[in-house]
Amino acid sequence: MNKRDFWRKQAKRWPIILLLPLLFLLVFFFYPLGNILRLSLTAEAVKALVIRPSFRHVIWFTVWQALLSTGLTLLLGLPVAYFFARYEFRGKTVLRAITTIPFVMPTVVVAVAFRALLGANGPLNRLLVGLFGLATPPIQLEQTLTIILLAHVFYNVTVVVRLVGGFWGNLNPRLVEAAQTLGASPRRAFWEVTLPLIRPSLISAALLIYLFTFTSFGVVLILGGPAFSTIETEIYRQYITFLRPDVAGALSLLQIIFTFGLMWLYARWQQDTAVSLDFRPAESSLKQAKTSYEKIALGGMVVGLLLFLLAPLLALVWQSFVDRDGQFTLAYYQALPTLRRDSIVFIPPLVALRNSLGYALLTVIVAGVLGLLTATLLIRPSRWRSWLDPIFMLPLGASAVTLGFGYVVTFRWLRTSPLLVLIAHVLVAFPFVVRTLLPVLQGIKPSLREAAAVLGASPGRVWREVDLP
Known part of the structure; x- marks a missing residue:
């Protein structure tokens, strides 16, 4: 049969x-x-998308910033996914849980956390100004593309760790061992054996990240401002600020068409390339870091990942205890249950x-x-x-x-x-x-x-x- x-x-x-x-x-x-x-939706609104340069700029910016955000996220996430998939180390379960924290946080909270860390009154700028006696804060990233990209990577790196790392960790390590036995170098074994096997999960992760950043709303709205408008934020402005539901509807239709086209191409590719795999329990594929190089690389990954993921959150916590003059205060917490009852x-x-x-x-x-x-x-x-x-x-x-x-x-x-x-x-x-x-x-x-x-x-x-x- x-x-x-x-x-x-x-x-x-x-x-x-x-x-x-x-x-x-x-x-x-x-x-x-x-x-x-x-x-x-009206024909006039669709025509406006084609004619007005401002809308073309919004569409083009949405496309390339999502592509750049996806590339940067994969660049950071793939090495992390590799260490999670192939190494056993102390605190691994806790670190995996920490990588998930940004993804489950509201985008508004993520945006505010980056403003707290990198803003003019943030702890980094306060520290640098105090250490070097500077007159102005040296880090000026508010309403720039850089802070948007950082927030997107922060928000989506767990997608790579979870999807690619989880899939990678369940592959049978004997496949790579067999290739190396036949004379393949570790690099060649990765490109010709591992990469083709993890490609479905890699493409899935990249696709999800691209869609998240393509439809990014809270991060771009708060950190980017009007100068960096995506299709999603422009839909919001057309609905709420300019009272143009027809233009917002046209932008929404364009976004849906783009999403469907992207997903259709991916679905066709996935059907043509899907293969049956020999899975192993993740525990059977793990090893300890033994050489000095492995220990340094693993330690650097853990420390760097913790700094990247926890710094914005700790800055947000710090800001909740400090007033504008840098003095300790509990006023913000005392105000939580005392908002106006008629509100x-x-x-x-x-x-x-x-x-x-x-x-x-x-x-x-x-x-x-x-x-x-x-x-x-x-x-x-x-x-x-x-x-x-x-x-x-x-x-x-x-x-x-x-x-x-x-x-x-x-x-x-x-x-x-x-x-x-x-x-x-x-x-x-x-x-x-x-x-x-x-x-x-x-x-x-x-x-x-x-x-x-x-x-x-x-x-x-x-x-x-x-x-x-």
């Missing part, structure tokens, strides 16, 4: 539950987005924390289930597969501002309901699950599934006892 015949036979018994992600996407993504675009934005800190934890937990559960169902659906050969893969990734490239307005217009009866907030979080989160699981599921040897099915296992049992472990 060949692979296509196997899947065709199994398709007759596919559970209808696999179609739930499509239904979710149709109701909570395409419907509200189409609704707001129908109400706002419509007042939320007690403990209530806000409870809400955040509740939304996070529910999002993990729902997005995890939907992402797993989606990845299971996409590994099955189908004429629609090359279209379904990019469609499921569209929430990553859609404008959050436009989608938010679409929710308000479409689901008015849910406007004050926490359910709408949960749905929005799940919509953004479940594509991450798909991109994480898909390369792994595609790497499982089809013969394992076929053997289980021949022995009488149902599709559900095949998934539970072959794919899931």
Whole structure:
């Protein structure tokens, strides 16, 4: 039985539950987005995008800054992913957890943290001014491209560590050992054996980072200012500042088209290059740093990564205890529970924390289930597969501002309901699950599934006892 015949036979018994992600996407993504675009998009707005140089500048800046951000993130993240994949060292679990902290933080907090670290009154500038007796702060990075790129790398480096490092760590090390036994140098073994094997996870990570930075909003808005406007921030300004929903709708449509095209090309490439891999438990691939070179490189990676990831967060904490004159104060913390009670934005800190934890937990559960169902659906050969893969990734490239307005217009009866907030979080989160699981599921040897099915296992049992472990 060949692979296509196997899947065709199994398709007759596919559970209808696999179609739930499509239904979710149709109701909570395409419907509200189409609704707001129908109400706002005009031919005049589309024409303005073509004619006005300012819009062309915004589009071009969005494209190349995302490309540069992705390259810098990979440049920093790949060596870190290598050390996580191949070495065992003290504090590894804690360091891996620390790399995740920036990614789960709101973009507004990340932007404010970098302003706290590199701003005119930040600890670095205060230290340099005090040490060298300077009249002005030497670090002037506010509203520059440099600080935007630094924040993007800070925010996304964990994507490389998690996706590439996790995939890399589960590869069978005997593949590289066999190449070196046949005379290949370590460098050649990496380029001709390791790199082709980790390429699916590498492309997945690069694609996600590019989409994150392409649609960057909070970081660019706070750190860049009007001079550095991406498509996403320009959509916000057209909606809120200039009251031009038609232009905002045209920009949103352009962003969606670009995202779909990028994901479609990637899906086709992934289908053509996917191979079955020999996985090993990560622990069996780990080794200790023995030579002086390995110890210095590993130590430098740990120290450098900790400084890069913790410095902005520590600067933010420092700023919360220091007033404008540099004196210690608890005034900011004392003000937390004493905001005006008649303010419509007042939320007690403990209530806000409870809400955040509740939304996070529910999002993990729902997005995890939907992402797993989606990845299971996409590994099955189908004429629609090359279209379904990019469609499921569209929430990553859609404008959050436009989608938010679409929710308000479409689901008015849910406007004050926490359910709408949960749905929005799940919509953004479940594509991450798909991109994480898909390369792994595609790497499982089809013969394992076929053997289980021949022995009488149902599709559900095949998934539970072959794919899931």
